[in-house]
Amino acid sequence: MNDTLTAVPASFFCDRFGLDDGCLTATLGTALERRVDHADLFFEYTTEDSVALEEGMVKTGDRRLSQGVGVRVQAGERQGYAHSDEITVESLQVAANTARAISEGPGPGHAVAVHSALAPARNLYPVTRPPTDVPVDQKVALLGEIDAYARSLDPRVKQVMASVVAQHRLVLIAASDGTFAGDVRPLVRLNVQVIAANAAGSRRESAYQGMGGRFELERVLDPKAWRPLVAETVRLACLNLDAISCPAGTMDVVLGPGWPGILLHEAVGHGLEGDFNRKKTSTFADRIGQRVAAPGVTVVDDGTIPTRRGSLNFDDEGTPTQRTVLIEDGILRGYLQDRLNARLMGMAATGNGRRESYAHLPMPRMTNTFMLAGTDPPEDIVRSVQRGLYAVSFSGGQVDITSGKFVFSANEAYLIEDGQIGRPVKGATLIGNGPDALLRVSRVGNNLELDRGVGTCGKDGQSVPVGVGMPTIRLDALTVGGTEA
Amino acid sequence: MKNPPDAAAVVAHALSHARKLGAAAADAMLVESDGVEARVRDREIDFVSQARERTLGIRAFVGDAKGLRTALTSTSDLALAAVTRMAEETVALARATAADPAAGLPEGGFASDLPDLELFDPADRALEVEARIESARCAEAAARALDPRITNSEGSQVSSHFHRVVYGSSAGFLGEYESASHALFCEPIARENGAMQRDYWMTLHRRIGGLEDPAAVGRQAAARALRRLGARRVSTCEVPVIFDPLTARSLLSHLFACVSGYAVYRETSFLAGRIDEAIASEHVTVVDDGRRPGGLGSRPFDGEGQPTRRNLVVERGRLRGYLLDTYSGRKLGLASTGNASRGAASGPSVGPTNLSLEPGTQSLSEIVATTPRGLLVTELIGQGFNPVTGDYSRGAAGLWIEGGEITHPVEEVTIAGNFGEMLRALDKVGSDLLWLGSIASPSVRIAGMTVAGS
Numbered sequence: 001m002n003d004t005l006t007a008v009p010a011s012f013f014c015d016r017f018g019l020d021d022g023c024l025t026a027t028l029g030t031a032l033e034r035r036v037d038h039a040d041l042f043f044e045y046t047t048e049d050s051v052a053l054e055e056g057m058v059k060t061g062d063r064r065l066s067q068g069v070g071v072r073v074q075a076g077e078r079q080g081y082a083h084s085d086e087i088t089v090e091s092l093q094v095a096a097n098t099a100r101a102i103s104e105g106p107g108p109g110h111a112v113a114v115h116s117a118l119a120p121a122r123n124l125y126p127v128t129r130p131p132t133d134v135p136v137d138q139k140v141a142l143l144g145e146i147d148a149y150a151r152s153l154d155p156r157v158k159q160v161m162a163s164v165v166a167q168h169r170l171v172l173i174a175a176s177d178g179t180f181a182g183d184v185r186p187l188v189r190l191n192v193q194v195i196a197a198n199a200a201g202s203r204r205e206s207a208y209q210g211m212g213g214r215f216e217l218e219r220v221l222d223p224k225a226w227r228p229l230v231a232e233t234v235r236l237a238c239l240n241l242d243a244i245s246c247p248a249g250t251m252d253v254v255l256g257p258g259w260p261g262i263l264l265h266e267a268v269g270h271g272l273e274g275d276f277n278r279k280k281t282s283t284f285a286d287r288i289g290q291r292v293a294a295p296g297v298t299v300v301d302d303g304t305i306p307t308r309r310g311s312l313n314f315d316d317e318g319t320p321t322q323r324t325v326l327i328e329d330g331i332l333r334g335y336l337q338d339r340l341n342a343r344l345m346g347m348a349a350t351g352n353g354r355r356e357s358y359a360h361l362p363m364p365r366m367t368n369t370f371m372l373a374g375t376d377p378p379e380d381i382v383r384s385v386q387r388g389l390y391a392v393s394f395s396g397g398q399v400d401i402t403s404g405k406f407v408f409s410a411n412e413a414y415l416i417e418d419g420q421i422g423r424p425v426k427g428a429t430l431i432g433n434g435p436d437a438l439l440r441v442s443r444v445g446n447n448l449e450l451d452r453g454v455g456t457c458g459k460d461g462q463s464v465p466v467g468v469g470m471p472t473i474r475l476d477a478l479t480v481g482g483t484e485a
Numbered sequence: 486m487k488n489p490p491d492a493a494a495v496v497a498h499a500l501s502h503a504r505k506l507g508a509a510a511a512d513a514m515l516v517e518s519d520g521v522e523a524r525v526r527d528r529e530i531d532f533v534s535q536a537r538e539r540t541l542g543i544r545a546f547v548g549d550a551k552g553l554r555t556a557l558t559s560t561s562d563l564a565l566a567a568v569t570r571m572a573e574e575t576v577a578l579a580r581a582t583a584a585d586p587a588a589g590l591p592e593g594g595f596a597s598d599l600p601d602l603e604l605f606d607p608a609d610r611a612l613e614v615e616a617r618i619e620s621a622r623c624a625e626a627a628a629r630a631l632d633p634r635i636t637n638s639e640g641s642q643v644s645s646h647f648h649r650v651v652y653g654s655s656a657g658f659l660g661e662y663e664s665a666s667h668a669l670f671c672e673p674i675a676r677e678n679g680a681m682q683r684d685y686w687m688t689l690h691r692r693i694g695g696l697e698d699p700a701a702v703g704r705q706a707a708a709r710a711l712r713r714l715g716a717r718r719v720s721t722c723e724v725p726v727i728f729d730p731l732t733a734r735s736l737l738s739h740l741f742a743c744v745s746g747y748a749v750y751r752e753t754s755f756l757a758g759r760i761d762e763a764i765a766s767e768h769v770t771v772v773d774d775g776r777r778p779g780g781l782g783s784r785p786f787d788g789e790g791q792p793t794r795r796n797l798v799v800e801r802g803r804l805r806g807y808l809l810d811t812y813s814g815r816k817l818g819l820a821s822t823g824n825a826s827r828g829a830a831s832g833p834s835v836g837p838t839n840l841s842l843e844p845g846t847q848s849l850s851e852i853v854a855t856t857p858r859g860l861l862v863t864e865l866i867g868q869g870f871n872p873v874t875g876d877y878s879r880g881a882a883g884l885w886i887e888g889g890e891i892t893h894p895v896e897e898v899t900i901a902g903n904f905g906e907m908l909r910a911l912d913k914v915g916s917d918l919l920w921l922g923s924i925a926s927p928s929v930r931i932a933g934m935t936v937a938g939s
Contacts, residue, residue, distance in 0.1 A: 054751065057583035063574060064830050065560040068538075077526075081534040085561035098535050136581040159751060195753060195873065206753060206873045246878070248901060248937035249721040279526070281639055281674055283681065361532060398866040398880070402639075402674055402683035403716070405897050407867035407880030429869045429878040429899045431937075479718070481869075481878045481899020481937040 009170040009182030013043050017087040024174045030096040031073045034103035038074040040175035044358040047132045052163035053143035068358040071095035075103040083359050124306045124313055125214035131166035131188045134217045139164045142221055146230050153234045159195035166217050173318035181318035188212050190220040192230055196237035207236035210454035215307045243426035246482025252388035253478045258449035261370050261468035264299055266397040266406040267437040272326050273364040274341030276401050283404035283435050292332045293438030296374050299327040303367030309453040310368035310467035317362050321351035338364045356462040370469030374444025378472035381443045383419040389480055390414045390421055404434035429481035445472030496653040499543045502572035509548035510590050512654035515541045516829040520646035521614055525621040531640050542829035545575040552586035554579045559830035587815040595658040596786035603779040604664035606692040617643040620699040627703030628673040635707045639672040658790035667693045671706040677714045684709035691779045716894035718938040725859035726900055726934045730919035732862045733926035742872045745835040746813025755875040764804045765908035771799040775838035782838040782923025788827030796822045810835050837923050844927040845914035852913045852930055854889040875904035898938040907931045
């Protein structure tokens with residue numbers, strides 16, 4: 001086996017739990033005694049720790065170990081799944097017997113040989129030291145410095161909450177088609193929340209910012225990384241002290257670069273996931289080749305960007321990740337696929353089969369979803385709007401993929417008057433219709449940015465880390481929900 | 486691990502090791518769960534999933550003149566050697582945190598009687614997975630049979646989960662309870678003139694026998710999807726907004742977020758420091774009852790071994806109390822209200838048990854009939870609520886009301902206001918209290934909100 005990426009997790013699971021090739025093939029063989037299309041095993045061993053500060057004190061440290069295995073069998077559209085937190089030869093056999101119960105007929109019972117998957121010739125997130133191995137004292141010291149720095153920036157800062165979360169996850173996937181893929185996945189996140197109050201004490205506002213990715217924890221320990229983040233959080237909390245209520249109604253909206261790419265995630269990303277399109281419950285079903293966005297709009301999902309939060313070497317089914325063009329110059333080009341939906345739709349898997357943990361079935365999910373840069377200078381885009389809204393940052397969003405309606409909430413937004421950025425507004429919610437939202441894009445900036453690495457996507461009760469990105473864009477006539485009718 | 490060690494023995498082992506390593510106090514929670522979930526689309530099984538999990542959480546406090554230092558670890562590896570290692574790690578981790586005068590176990594008042602709250606029926610243990618799958622098929626078929634415009638679905642899902650919680654602390658408390666939850670969820674899709682609408686209905690119960698008839702769930706889900714067909718936007722306006730019981734629950738969740746002891750002592754709630762003030766209209770009485778028989782949030786003791794109880798939160802519009810665990814109580818100089826909520830892998834925080842708005846006397850249709858013009862909200866999306874300020878702005882779908890009658894479905898609008906003002910403008914409470922979880926509400930009407938549309 002020349003695949004060093006897989007070698008580390010493979011030997012970890014084999015040494016720790018006494019598993020070997022023979023037992024993996026025997027388990028898959030048990031599953032294949034029935035008439036099935038695919039069977040796979042997913043092993044996971046995750047260490048996560050977090051340290052949190054509030055009121056100037058690191059009040060608690062947490063450390064969580066989670067281990068387990070999931071055994072899956074697919075027959076036609078059916079999936080049988082059994083998972084256990086015991087990783088033993090016996091529990092694997094029990095799980096395989098449970099999972100295969102969804103298939104009624106006997107199968108050919110052929111032997112399986114697991115071998116290394118088509119290994120990508122790169123590791124997107126090599127680390128010399130797992131982030132969970134960094135001594136807790138360094139994290140405690142960082143949080144103390146963040147607290148002091150935030151309070152030094154503005155006397156209106158009343159409360160600082162900050163946390164560092166580090167994760168180290170080993171996974172190993174063995175499948176009946178011979179796939180044998182392992183991955184070591186670091187994940188780091190720094191969260192900062194600031195509460196500010198005005199001098200009279202009559203008004204309080206909060207702001208949150210975070211950063212993270214699949215890299216060494218040392219990166220967030222660097223003051224050059226966390227100081228701008230803390231300053232940004234303080235600026236936002238204080239800015240919101242002067243924000244006025246948001247107007248309600250239809251207006252032209254300019255979205256700033258980076259995190260507002262959450263628009264793509266909600267407006268089109270979910271609707272392009274293979275499961276919804278195979279079942280034809282998405283408003284985008286059967287629309288490949290049709291115009292779904294304005295000319296000049298190109299949207300991709302790319303799981304291969306080094307160190308990004310949404311990136312993976314392999315997805316959770318052992319398929320190498322890739323860059324998938326979803327929308328090209330406004331035309332719908334592709335869906336995001338896991339193996340089940342790719343097989344049933346006669347398409348190729350795109351490396352988007354993801355799951356929250358061994359306790360969950362994989363589904364088609366996004367990785368890093370973003371719009372490519374256009375040519376307009378961002379200042380020109382703002383200047384082009386007579387009266388509208390300039391939204392720079394969002395707290396979250398949601399979509400109904402069947403009706404296509406999506407919503408997302410701004411936590412930093414300004415009025416635009418006569419092409420100039422005006423007063424900050426609070427409580428702005430944008431609502432739109434997925435299939436036509438991107439048709440309203442009239443300007444695309446030359447300033448593509450990716451978010452800071454804090455996105456978490458929820459679907460069917462499963463959370464996975466994702467990334468988004470976008471250049472500055474202008475959307476014509478979007479509904480803005482505020483209180484000022 | 487063919488014969489896993491007894492749960493109480495694992496907890497005792499964790500506690501004694503933490504103490505031996507120098508912890509001034511410790512507690513441990515072991516949660517065992519197993520369950521099955523399945524989804525059916527039309528007649529076909531989509532997936533069947535079976536699970537078994539055991540997680541142990543150990544919390545240790547290390548003493549200091551200035552207070553206690555706290556840490557928590559959790560593991561699903563319950564071999565005694567692994568538990569010993571985790572106890573060591575917990576104590577070492579605790580030494581790295583700050584001494585906090587408010588940290589520590591409750592001083593006393595542990596639950597002594599553990600009443601049977603009807604959380605579990607042992608007969609349901611002999612679970613027939615096939616029978617549960619058949620009920621999903623039945624819901625699916627009933628949804629599709631209701632109307633030819635029900636052409637598709639996201640499926641009908643059934644689940645049965647069993648839990649056993651064992652909690653012990655170095656203060657001498659050791660208790661355990663078993664619970665179960667069974668659910669059926671149906672999500673059909675209606676199609677007309679090329680447009681699709683989905684909606685759902687569900688039933689949840691502690692006993693399989695307590696679940697609603699699957700066909701009724703399917704028909705209700707289908708009727709909800711059908712009535713959304715032809716939805717359109719409305720012009721931006723300020724009107725009364727009625728929330729049905731499903732969406733009104735979210736208002737109580739927001740209220741909970743503002744009366745949770747942590748938000749109060751951190752002053753991240755606009756309701757901090759407002760006990761006994763009129764914060765809502767006189768129609769609003771909110772109670773959190775941890776011992777409601779069969780309640781989906783009921784438990785005999787909370788995540789710190791304190792007895793659960795009935796807490797009055799809002800009484801005829803007046804804020805009567807916050808919901809507290811030991812820590813947030815100490816920060817506010819108050820006693821725990823028995824609302825410590827924790828899983829094995831996390832420390833205590835404040836959670837609701839069975840939080841509900843006391844129902845009124847009018848039916849939802851009577852409330853609609855007394856509304857000359859307004860919006861009946863049946864679905865909310867997005868996270869536009871800020872507990873610090875009460876700012877509220879969410880995406881909504883529902884039904885438009887003119888002259889006391891429903892005229893057409895509405896979508897792609899937002900509703901906005903300030904939550905504090907919304908509570909004071911709450912002028913109607915329905916009689917239709919609906920329990921579908923640990924938070925429940927009847928229909929309510931807010932006298933005026935901004936609806937943003939075209």
